[in-house]
Amino acid sequence: MATNIGMMDSAYFVGRSEILTWINSTVHLNLCKVEEACTGAVQCQLMDAVHPGIVPMHKVNFDAKTEYEMIQNYKVLQDVFNKLKISKQIEVNKLIKGRPLDNLEFMQWMKRYCDSVNGGSINSYNALERRREASKGGKDTSKKSVPSQPSTRSTAAAAKHAPQNARRSDASCVNMTNQSVKATRPSSSTGSSAYTEAERIAYEQPITDLKLSVDSLEKERDFYFAKLRDIEILCQCPEIENLTVVEAIKRILYATDDDASLVAEAQAMISQNQQQVEQLDTRPEEEQDLLKVDTQKRKTIINVDVDVAANSTSSPRQRISDVSDVHCSGSPLVTY
The missing domain is CATH 1.10.418.10 (Calponin-like domain)
Incomplete structure (x- = not known):
């Protein structure tokens, strides 16, 4: 359904x-x-x-x-x-x-x-x-x-008065246009109306169609205006109102003239901000790499200094012990 x-x-x-x-x-x-x-x-x-x-x-x-x-x-x-x-x-x-x-x-x-x-x-x-x-x-x-089943007499009477009834119905549908129709209506020698029912409908039909068209346009206008208002409220949120993208949207939203360059300017604002962000993102990476290299050098220097200090301060007994440990371990550096 x-x-x-x-x-x-x-x-x-x-x-x-x-x-x-x-x-x-x-x-x-x-x-x-x-x-x-x-x-x-x-x-x-x-x-x-x-x-x-x-x-x-x-x-x-x-x-x-x-x-x-x-x-x-x-x-x-x-x-x-x-x-x-x-x-x-x-x-x-x-x-x-x-x-x-x-x-x-x-x-x-x-x-x-x-x-x-x-x-x-x-x-x-x-x-x-x-x-x-x-x-x-x-x-x-x-x-x-x-009526669902009209009689022959009522049918004939209805057919006789049909033009008058139809004219009254049409007149009630377009009361707002009666003055303009009378102003442009030609009169006969006796002063009565010279318009037929078909001519009257020909005047009224375009007016009714225009009213429907205006209602449709007003409804479409209200629909898109509501969407623009929702976007404006969203752009005014404190969390995002200072973002470059939001500023670009406001630039287009509040423009007072129909300038085709507005979109290009908004895109340029976003591109420029993106480049700045990328530059800021690459600097910490380079600094971090330099810091890693420097840290590795310091570790190497510290290890060498510690080994030298340990050899100089070790006693003869400790040195003999170290040699025996190497001998017992089967190292190829020691000969029997």
Whole structure:
């Protein structure tokens, strides 16, 4: 099962339209933005769909609006992860903010996990019944959801009002861009809007993509800034802050301009320090060799002096004794 997948896995390249279609078809909702799942209730029901009965749906609040209520939903989800021994980290503080990129990444992971359980096939799971009976706010959410078996009349009515509903949904997704769109929108002779639904989407789609791109860049910026801050804290440790390597790193870290020679200067600092260390290391070796030679000479001189002194001070009896010892030992230097 896909409990931990890398950031470059194919799961994180699934588009938000496909994610929304998967969520709405699985749990019978009518979400128009991925960040609408920031309450955590949708994730709980998705886990209930692939693992029936393991999620205490009576604790799930589909009507959660405050951060406290959302956190309670994520606590339920975390308990389910612990039961299933899923080591995925849930970044609750980011998800409850409703940022599109954070919620999109988490839902991409959810889709990958659900697809890995029984091949992604969810049989005989009635999301509407399960939500109405057990969850808080499930009845109101079910009223807004997509009906499972619409009648012919309701289908015709929906088809008739589909452009208006779609326009309202799109307008709610891009409220921040309405002024700019109106400013550049041409008007007809009667003064009404001349833009079609396709033209409206053509304006809104690039704006949404740019927002996602900005969120991705901000996340990448924060990631690398945190690493640089960790390096700075490490370089400020008293044990190593005076080392030449640390000084070279600080030189690059605190540079105010983009100068390519900074790296070369830092490398020159390290090389110069290395040469000084090598010179200091070779001097003691040379001094130690000279000391050994001098010590050996002194030992030789002392031994010769001691032998001469011993011969001069030995008595005749001791000399005869020494000669007899040599004779008894069978030395070839003594003749019979």
